[in-house]
Amino acid sequence: MIEEKFDAIVVGAGMAGNAATLTLAQRGLKVLQLERGEYSGSKNVQGAILYADMLEKLVPDFREDAPLERHLVEQRFWMMDDNSHVGLHYRSEEFNEEKPNRYTIIRAQFDKWFSSKVKEAGATVLCETTVTELIQDAYGRVIGVRTDRAGGQIHADVVVLAEGVNGLLGTRAELRPRPKPENVALAVKEMHFLPRETIEARFNLKGDEGVVIEAAGTISRGMTGMGFIYANKECVSLGIGCLVSDFQKTGETPYGLLERFKSHPSVAPLIEGSEVKEYAAHLIPEGGFKAIPQLYGEGWVVVGDAAQLNNAIHREGSNLAMTSGRIAAEAIFQIKSRREPMTAKNLALYKAMLDESFVMKDMKKYKDMPALMHINSQNFFLTYPQLVSKAMQNFVRVDGTPKVEKEKRSLRAFVEARSWLGLFGDAFRIARAWR
C-alpha cells in the first residue's frame, strides 16, 4: 500500500477525466490520475468533433498547439433510403472565423496533447495502471482505489469516476446500475486515408475547412441509429451506430451495417480508393436524462460517459464530459477550501452546479426523445426516409404526370403507410419531445 494520500484520485484519462484532473491541479489540489491505456487517448474512441467553447474554459489558448484537424464550415443531414438521400446542408462563410466553434479531431492525438496540459498543471498521471476496485470503509464510504500494480492501494479524500460508458468500478461497487442495452448504442468506425487534395475536392473544401455529414434512414435497417462521415486533414472518419438492444433484437451485425453504409451510392464515391488504417468500436450512452444515475455519494462523484451524460440528438458527448469533469472538480475544490469532508451531503454541490449548467438543461430538454425514437424506430428509420425519398423523386422527375396528381400520390403514400392518425401522432410526439 502507498502511504501517501491524495486530495483526489481521478480514474480515467478521457475528456471528462482530463478536464477534472486539469481543473483540480490548476486549483492546487494534490491529484493522481490513473489510466489503463499506454497513454491518454490510446484507448479512447470518438468520431470525433471537438466543441471549442468547453475546451476554452479549460485551456483558453488551446488553438496554439492542440492537434486539430479541420474547423467545420458545413453541416449536412442526410435522410437515406437504399439508393438515395434527401439532404439538408448548411454551409456558412461565417464559420471561417478567427476562433472557430467546432473542429474535427483524432482522439489518440488530441488526448495525448490534453494529457500533456494536465501534467504541466502539476497532476501526477499514471498510465498502464488499471483500477480494479474502489476501497470502501466499514460505512461504505469510498476512501481510495486498488490497482493492478503490486502494492497498488492508494487512498484519497475523493475519487472521481471518469471511467467511461461501461465503467466497471462504479457498477461493481453498486454505486450505479449497469447501462441497459436500450440505453447504449454500439458504434463502429473506420479511418479512411486519402490525399489531402482528394478530400478537399470531394467535400468541396479549401485549406483547413471541414464538413460533417450525419445520416439516418434505411442504413440502420429499421433500428435506432445513425451514420456519420467526418472529413479530417488526411483521412475520412466514417461510422455507424445503433442501440445495443436493437442489435440483439434483429441479429444485425455492426460490421454488416458499416459495409452497407460504405457501399451506399451516396457514400462510396467519397471514400473511393482510400486506405483503411484503423477500425474501432465504442459504446455511446443514449439513454438521455432518464438514464442518468446517482452522480455522487460518500467520497465519490461520477462524470462524463460513465454518468451517461450524452446528448444523442445533438451528437454532443465530449463537451458534456469536459464540462461535468470541470464542474465536479470545481465542487471538490470548493468543499476542500471550506475544509469540509467529501461526504455525499457536501458533494451534492456537484449535482447542484451541474443542474445549473447547460449540461443538465439540455439533457432535460430531450428527456422523452430516447423513448420515442426507440418505440417508433421502424417508422422513423425505415418508413419515413423511404416515403420522403419517393416524394422527392416524384417531385423532381419529369414524366408528363400533372403536378396535382403527383402531389396527391405522394400524400397518399404517406397516409397509406402511417394513416392520418399515425402521422399526426408522430408529429405531435416529436414536437412534444423537442419542446
Add this chain to the structure above:
Amino acid sequence: MHIVVCIKQVPDSAQIRVHPVTNTIMRQGVPTIINPYDLFALEAALALRDQHGGEVTVLTMGPPSAADSLRKALTFGADRAVLLTDRFFAGADTLATTYALATAIRKIGETFGAPDLVFTGKQTIDGDTAQVGPGVAKRLGLLQLTYVAKISALDLDNKTIEAERRSEGGVQILQTRLPCLITMLEATNEIRRGGMADALRAARAEVVTWSAKDAGVEDITKCGLRGSPTIVKRVFAPQARAEKATMVDFSDTPPADALIAELFKRQPKLETELATLARGY
C-alpha cells in the same frame, strides 16, 4: 553495486511506414518504444540489483522526447535516468554514438559512482548493427561479453562474473572480471511490471538531462553527423520475396506421398535425376 543500462528510443516497427517514393522511413507520427532488445538488458540489470543490492542507472542519447522512454524504464524499477540530448548529437552513426555514450558513462561514474557493469541490448531494431555495445566497451576499456543469455554467477567480493553466452553450435560458459559490459540476448527474461511505488516515483521523477558540455564531451567534432564517417548512399525497400506458400491436399494421399508428388510436379527434372541416381545403387 552500480549498473548502467544503455537504452534507445526507437520507432515502433509494428506501426512504421516506408515512404512509397523516397523509400525513407516515415517517422512522423509513429509511436516510439524502448528498443525491445534493451528490455532484456534492463531486466537482467534489475534482477542483479534485487539480488545483490545497488543501483541501476538508465542512459539514453536522443531528442528531448526520449525522456518518455527513460520514464518508462523508471516505472519498471530503475533507480535513475540520464538523458543525453544536444543538437550536436544528431545524425550520429555508431562511432559517434559510442563516443557520446562512453563519455556520458564516465561522467555518470564521476557523479553517481563508478559502474561495475554496463548493459546494452544485443542490437537495436532500427539500426540493427549490434556495434554500439562493443564500441562502448572498447572506448571505456571494459571487458565485454556479447550475446549473453544468462548471468549465472556474480561475485562482488572477488569482482568476477560468470555468464552463459550463446554462440554458433552451443553455449559458452565464461567468467570474467568486473567491471565489464554485457550485451543481452533476446527472449532471455521477461521485463517486470513495476509496482505502484515505482510507477508513482517514475511519474514524478526528474530525468537528469545532460547536454554535450554537461556530459563532459571535449571534442564536439567526434559527435553527431560531424563525427560519423558512415555515409548513407542509398535507402531502398527490399523486394518482397517471390516464394508463396501452397496448400497441399492430404485427404486422398498420405502426407509424404502428396508432398513428394507436389515437389516433382514443380521440379520435373528432379524425378528423372533421382530415378537415374537410384538406378546406380
